[in-house]
Amino acid sequence: xxxxxxxxxxxxxxxxxxxxxxxxxxxxxxxxxxxxxxxxxxxxxxxxxxxxxxxxxxxxxxxxxxxxxxxxxxxxxxxxxxxxxxxxxxxxxxxxxxxxxxxxxxxxxxxxxxxxxxxxxxxxxxxxxxxxxxxxxxxxxxxxxxxxxxxxxxxxxxxxxxxxxxxxxxxxxxxxxxxxxxxxxxxxxxxxxxxxxxxxxxxxxxxxxxxxxxxxxxxxxxxxxxxxxxxxxxxxxxxxxxxxxxxxxxxxxxxxxxxxxxxxxxxxxxx
Amino acid sequence: xxxxxxxxxxxxxxxxxxxxxxxxxxxxxxxxxxxxxxxxxxxxxxxxxxxxxxxxxxxxxxxxxxxxxxxxxxxxxxxxxxxxxxxxxxxxxxxxxxxxxxxxxxxxxxxxxxxxxxxxxxxxxxxxxxxxxxxxxxxxxxxxxxxxxxxxxxxxxxxxxxxxxxxxxxxxxxxxxxxxxxxxxxxxxxxxxxxxxxxxxxxxxxxxxxxxxxxxxxxxxxxxxxxxxxxxxxxxxxxxxxxxxxxxxxxxxxxxxxxxxxxxxxxxxxxxxxxxxxxxxxxxxxxxxxxxxxxxxxxxxxxxxxxxxxxxxxxxx
Ligand SMILES: Cc1ncc(C[n+]2csc(CCOP(=O)(O)OP(=O)(O)O)c2C)c(N)n1
Numbered sequence: 261x262x263x264x265x266x267x268x269x270x271x272x273x274x275x276x277x278x279x280x281x282x283x284x285x286x287x288x289x290x291x292x293x294x295x296x297x298x299x300x301x302x303x304x305x306x307x308x309x310x311x312x313x314x315x316x317x318x319x320x321x322x323x324x325x326x327x328x329x330x331x332x333x334x335x336x337x338x339x340x341x342x343x344x345x346x347x348x349x350x351x352x353x354x355x356x357x358x359x360x361x362x363x364x365x366x367x368x369x370x371x372x373x374x375x376x377x378x379x380x381x382x383x384x385x386x387x388x389x390x391x392x393x394x395x396x397x398x399x400x401x402x403x404x405x406x407x408x409x410x411x412x413x414x415x416x417x418x419x420x421x422x423x424x425x426x427x428x429x430x431x432x433x434x435x436x437x438x439x440x441x442x443x444x445x446x447x448x449x450x451x452x453x454x455x456x457x458x459x460x461x462x463x464x465x466x467x468x469x470x471x472x473x474x475x476x477x478x479x480x481x482x483x484x485x486x487x488x489x490x491x492x493x494x495x496x497x498x499x500x501x502x503x504x505x506x507x508x509x510x511x512x513x514x515x516x517x518x519x520x521x522x523x524x525x526x527x528x529x530x531x
Numbered sequence: 532x533x534x535x536x537x538x539x540x541x542x543x544x545x546x547x548x549x550x551x552x553x554x555x556x557x558x559x560x561x562x563x564x565x566x567x568x569x570x571x572x573x574x575x576x577x578x579x580x581x582x583x584x585x586x587x588x589x590x591x592x593x594x595x596x597x598x599x600x601x602x603x604x605x606x607x608x609x610x611x612x613x614x615x616x617x618x619x620x621x622x623x624x625x626x627x628x629x630x631x632x633x634x635x636x637x638x639x640x641x642x643x644x645x646x647x648x649x650x651x652x653x654x655x656x657x658x659x660x661x662x663x664x665x666x667x668x669x670x671x672x673x674x675x676x677x678x679x680x681x682x683x684x685x686x687x688x689x690x691x692x693x694x695x696x697x698x699x700x701x702x703x704x705x706x707x708x709x710x711x712x713x714x715x716x717x718x719x720x721x722x723x724x725x726x727x728x729x730x731x732x733x734x735x736x737x738x739x740x741x742x743x744x745x746x747x748x749x750x751x752x753x754x755x756x757x758x759x760x761x762x763x764x765x766x767x768x769x770x771x772x773x774x775x776x777x778x779x780x781x782x783x784x785x786x787x788x789x790x791x792x793x794x795x796x797x798x799x800x801x802x803x804x805x806x807x808x809x810x811x812x813x814x815x816x817x818x819x820x821x822x823x824x825x826x827x828x829x830x831x832x833x834x835x836x837x838x839x840x841x842x843x844x845x846x847x848x
Contacts, residue, residue: 298672360819361650362651362654377652378654412567414591442570442571450588450591457804530691
């Protein structure tokens with residue numbers, strides 16, 4: 261298993277490769293991809309029990325990406341961890357590519373559990389996977405990655421209610437809490453706070469962590485696993501655009517692609 | 532073939548944005564909502580001019596639809612904006628019960644419809660929205676073809692009383708309809724009179740139909756071209772009049788064949804005046820990522836395919 265400093269280095273390369281792929285595509289979601297890169301690294305390189313050379317292994321932990329627009333970080337992570345070649349990242353969003361603008365289950369890319377792009381649907385599917393695992397008495401975990409703006413969808417709260425109703429302690433959900441969405445700050449667009457209290461009221465065990473500290477992410481998941489009879493939520497406090505100083509915390513970069521010259525500059529900035 | 536000249540490429544969604552601002556200036560009852568896509572829907576100008584008449588819904592389309600239905604009581608005229616996929620499929624039951632069945636004066640403004648949304652791919656490329664909306668009693672369905680027409684349609688829709696689905700798109704396309712042409716809901720627009728075939732087109736494919744018409748003229752085929760900007764109510768009178776003259780039909784739209792404009796025209800004709808018909812549209816498949824032009828070509832939704840369909844249908848006469 262990789263050390264924390266190795267994981268940090270992997271996250272850096274994932275950032276560089278997702279930037280390259282978005283720039284080559286000419287469109288795509290840079291901000292949220294960068295804000296969740298450390299969460300993806302921690303999950304795929306440490307937390308998840310999975311086999312990249314056997315994507316359909318029945319006992320695997322399953323990860324549902326509910327915010328399909330951050331496909332670039334999903335693809336870059338899957339490539340780095342060995343599901344497919346890093347070269348294929350350069351086909352992002354092109355005609356005929358397996359790397360659809362938003363993940364498409366039908367396009368044959370290994371490692372993808374679900375099509376996603378319309379927000380607010382993934383958590384319900386994760387609840388279904390968690391229920392199915394319980395029926396089959398499996399010991400695996402189901403993970404879900406949600407955006408914070410995405411939590412404005414009512415369907416999220418239907419899923420939240422059902423997960424605690426069914427006591428799904430095999431379900432761990434991350435919120436990429438970068439506090440931004442397309443039209444600006446979540447609290448100005450449609451306020452979410454007090455966010456932790458809302459989830460607690462829905463019967464979830466709630467944790468918070470620094471979503472850019474890989475060690476803290478891993479430790480939080482380990483603690484979460486010790487809690488029984490409840491679904492678990494991890495509010496990962498993040499920064500949109502994290503890793504490229506000049507675009508950090510700027511919602512204009514939610515869905516903007518770096519030009520060729522910006523790409524060079526951004527890559528030189530990545531930390 | 533009548534000559535049509537584009538004054539340059541513009542996106543239809545910008546036509547909506549300009550039209551909404553103008554509708555807002557004309558009538559203080561016009562209000563607007565958006566589900567975290569103000570820039571994409573080009574609603575910024577309205578938001579800046581009338582901040583007290585704009586309500587940010589957040590990413591909560593179902594709630595936005597219901598809130599809009601509520602706001603109509605007492606005379607407000609809400610325009611609700613988001614991508615077509617989320618404006619229809621996501622909230623179908625809210626539209627069905629609270630808007631259509633309750634006959635509320637809600638204007639559903641749906642951008643990024645169809646394949647020409649491009650690289651975002653199939654999750655966003657709804658090709659079923661016209662069908663979903665036209666099946667609802669009380670619902671008017673409008674799909675304008677360019678910037679000027681979308682602007683005019685937006686203003687007309689604000690003046691019309693009742694639920695409306697207004698569909699437009701993301702890419703920049705030829706802007707060729709006259710700048711201040713009045714938009715008459717439900718009235719098909721004759722673009723070129725011809726004798727050999729009628730091409731009925733809607734939305735982005737109207738310009739493709741014009742391109743096809745020019746090439747057909749060179750080949751000696753005299754095509755009648757009609758812009759069906761209103762899919763419901765369908766202008767049955769104009770359609771039948773044309774088809775009785777040409778006796779064969781091609782329909783062209785950026786939508787699924789099932790449930791689209793061509794499907795409505797085929798139904799009208801099979802009941803009243805059975806005629807050979809060829810249909811351009813997407814045949815029971817999801818879209819995918821690609822540039823708009825690549826996708827229109829791959830799925831056969833361009834002038835070249837309209838020409839082929841015309842030749843085929845004429846041979847069937
Ligand atoms: C149902 C639905 N509504 C709207 C959109 C358009 N959209 C894509 S991403 C996004 C903002 C998401 O915000 P957040 O979850 O905070 O993600 P981040 O901005 O941090 O990447 C919106 C509104 C969508 N994809 N699906």
